[in-house]
Amino acid sequence: MDRVENYINEELKKYKKICFALLDSENFNDVSYVAKKVESLGASAILVGGSSAIDQLDLDKLVLYIKSLVSIPVILFPGNVTGVSPNADAILFTSLLNSEDPYFISGAQALGALLVKKYKIEPLPTGYIIIGENTTAWFVGRAKGIPFEKNKIAVMYSLAAQYLGMRFVYLEAGSGSQKNITSSMVSSVRKYFDGMLIVGGGIKDSDVAKELADAGADILVIGTLLEQDPDWEKKFSNIISAIRA
Numbered sequence: 001m002d003r004v005e006n007y008i009n010e011e012l013k014k015y016k017k018i019c020f021a022l023l024d025s026e027n028f029n030d031v032s033y034v035a036k037k038v039e040s041l042g043a044s045a046i047l048v049g050g051s052s053a054i055d056q057l058d059l060d061k062l063v064l065y066i067k068s069l070v071s072i073p074v075i076l077f078p079g080n081v082t083g084v085s086p087n088a089d090a091i092l093f094t095s096l097l098n099s100e101d102p103y104f105i106s107g108a109q110a111l112g113a114l115l116v117k118k119y120k121i122e123p124l125p126t127g128y129i130i131i132g133e134n135t136t137a138w139f140v141g142r143a144k145g146i147p148f149e150k151n152k153i154a155v156m157y158s159l160a161a162q163y164l165g166m167r168f169v170y171l172e173a174g175s176g177s178q179k180n181i182t183s184s185m186v187s188s189v190r191k192y193f194d195g196m197l198i199v200g201g202g203i204k205d206s207d208v209a210k211e212l213a214d215a216g217a218d219i220l221v222i223g224t225l226l227e228q229d230p231d232w233e234k235k236f237s238n239i240i241s242a243i244r245a
Contacts, residue, residue, distance in 0.1 A: 004090035017213040017243040018044040022223030042240035049077035086119035093123035101142040126168040127161025135174025151188035158193040173201025183215035190216025206242035213243040
């Protein structure tokens with residue numbers, strides 16, 4: 001039942017720090033090339049989803065297509081109940097803890113829970129915490145974004161996630177963010193949170209990735225770089241090398 005979570009733990013034992021590639025079908029013209037390439041460069045898993053609404057049938061076709069191309073896990077990263085596909089290996093079962101709308105804290109999760117059970121998708125219980133403002137995730141999720149310099153607030157939410165039984169915490173600056181989460185915030189959260197710490201948003205080069213990994217991030221999520229930078233292959237490869245060094 002915990003095949004993907006066990007796999008993630010094994011990857012962390014092997015490499016200490018790992019990287020997930022985030023693919024949003026709305027933003028890629030050639031998903032097949034990107035999926036195969038990130039696997040060959042060292043991504044440990046592929047996240048599929050996004051903050052905006054997506055057609056569930058299209059999502060399922062995309063998941064099946066990516067799974068036919070790669071051997072690493074394909075994990076759902078849903079922005080809403082439409083982000084559940086029966087053919088995924090696992091799902092980041094996220095609660096947006098600092099949303100001002102109860103729907104994104106527990107409502108959408110209740111609506112999607114029976115589908116996760118029915119399709120036998122492995123849930124990865126995740127406290128999702130948005131840092132900063134003015135990104136799609138912040139807007140759609142109606143989050144009360146934590147200021148980038150307010151480390152203690154991030155620690156409070158992360159500990160709340162842990163005490164609620166969530167084994168993952170995802171600190172998210174948001175897709176397309178002009179700023180990345182600071183290494184100081186990651187370090188502060190790492191001192192208190194005992195589970196797997198995921199950090200994403202605004203990570204565009206190996207120096208930033210190395211800083212965040214050294215500060216205590218277990219998993220880095222790279223998305224915007226793959227969508228927008230023509231030199232993404234080299235930079236992604238450098239990120240993998242930097243966090244494993």
